[in-house]
Amino acid sequence: MEKKRGVKSWRRLHKWPGIILSVFILLFSISGIIMNHRSWFSSVDINRSYLPSHYTYNNWNLAAIKSSVAIDKNAILVYGNVGIWKTDTLLSTLHDYNQGFPRGIDHRKVESMIIDQNKTEWAGTLFGLYKRENDNELWQKVELPVEEERIVDLRIHREKLLVLTRSHILVQSENDKFKTIRLKATSSNSKVSLFKTLWMLHSGELWGTAGKLLVDFMGIVFIILSITGLLHFIFPKLIRFKKKKGQTVSQLASTFKSNLKWHNRLGWTLLPFLIIVTITGMFLRPPLLIPIASTKVEKIPFTELDTPNPWYDQLRRIIWDKKEQKFLLSTNNGFYYCDENFSQPPAKIDFQPPVSIMGCTVLEPIQPGVFMIGSFNGLFAWDIKNRIVFDYLKRAIWKPTRRVGPPISENMISGMIFLPNKKHVVFDYSRGAFDPAQKVQIGHMPTNVVQNSPMSLWNFALETHTGRIFEHLLGKFYILYVPLIGLLTLMLLISGFIIWNRRHRS
DSSP, rough: OHHHHHHHHHHHHHHHHHHHHHHHHHHHHHHHHHHHTTGTTTTTTEEEGGGGGGGOOOOTTTEEEEEEEESSSOOOOETTTTTEEETTTTOEEEHHHHHHTTTSGGGEEEEEEOOOOOOOOEEEEEEEEEOOTTEEEESEEEESSSSSSEEEEEEETTTTEEEEESOOEEEOGGOEEEEEEEOOOOGGGGGGHHHHHHHHHHHGGGGHHHHHHHHHHHHHHHHHHHHHHHHHHHHHHHHHHHTTTTOHHHHHHHHHHHHHHHHHHHHHHHHHHOOOOOHHHTTSTTTTTTTHHHOOOEOTTTTTTOOOOOOTTTTTEEETTTTTTTEEETTTEEEEEEOTTTSSSOOOOOOOOOOTTTTEEEEEEETTTEEEETTTEEEEEEETTTTEEEEETTTTEOOOSSSSSOOOOOOEEEEEEOTTTOOEEEETTTTTTOTSSOOOOOOOOOOHHHHHHHHHHHHHHHHHHTTGGGGGHHHHGGGGHHHHHHHHHHHHHHHHHHHHHHHHHH
């Protein structure tokens, strides 16, 4: 008797939460599969008018603009998540400058741009390096000697283009060919962040394409479990309804049994994999992300992390320090100095400014030896030699603290443009454009820019997967969406196994 009561309790725990959670599990699974294959869906866009209001561009927010390059005294090219636009110094009128990029807003997301001494324009995007010469009005893709396509920074040094991907440094040689430079290892390269390890384990990328396809399969299994679970709830009601009408139910009863059999079989055979996918996902978002953000672990052997390249997926920004005659390199593990020829291992700088785990968004010189550093942790002026970090927005000296805080601050700096008159405008991801000195006023986003800047399907999947799509309903509590759904999903998986196991044993 006690055993039957226990099974009934587990059934109630599995049934009712499962009916509600099935919708969210479907959203997680479908969006996760899309996120695992960005290039497959890069040409598909979603009109922002169909999305909640906080996804509407307003005042150049949402990283619409990341930076700019000057064409002359009166014209600049601004670039970011809306592509490249030619404008004046007030951003009052903008002209489309994206001709030649492949279809899809993802292909127009420009991370860095530069103009060389020959007036050739270069753009680094999510999907490769492009150039535009004076006699050509179309962007043309440039072949690179590495498979990695994501460009994170471009610089001109000694009249040669320097291209930074997340794993390599490429230096321009003759005829637009590039020499690949692999940075030498340091003691810090022996370990990787726990966050990165869990990220790649959750997506399956840890084992390359095969691992991603395995996680895709787990997503399909979650979809099947959700649908068969809902059908298991609906079938008895359909059978009773048909019986009342005197209709035969033998075929429906047989389908009901087959549905339950496959629900159970998939659930208990793949339970360990389903639990791993669920738990790793929970730690990729706050608040569970906060305690692991700075934790380092050993590289897992025979995985994508165990690569001959010690700087795999660690590089973010680079700039030449004229005072020190060295390259200043921003990585996901802090800032380093590199010699001009990259012949020695990078040397980590002992006193550093705060940078969000999402990476450095602004790295520009203010004066010799002093750099502007921006990220989702704020905006800072960093005097490297004198070990001073000045909070540019709070107008105070920044002091390091041992307390682990959130990965973002109230000032989420997504970009900065430097105007020909030596003034600048800062861009906050949420608030958009503002001038800390209140000396520059720029125009509102023109209608043609907003209308030509949809959201990519991949980004829509990301917003859905992380729960940010529900922020307008949940407010700040949306941050608990991922861990809460994760915990409830674990409860469903465990309770389902207990119900199956007790019935199987009996």
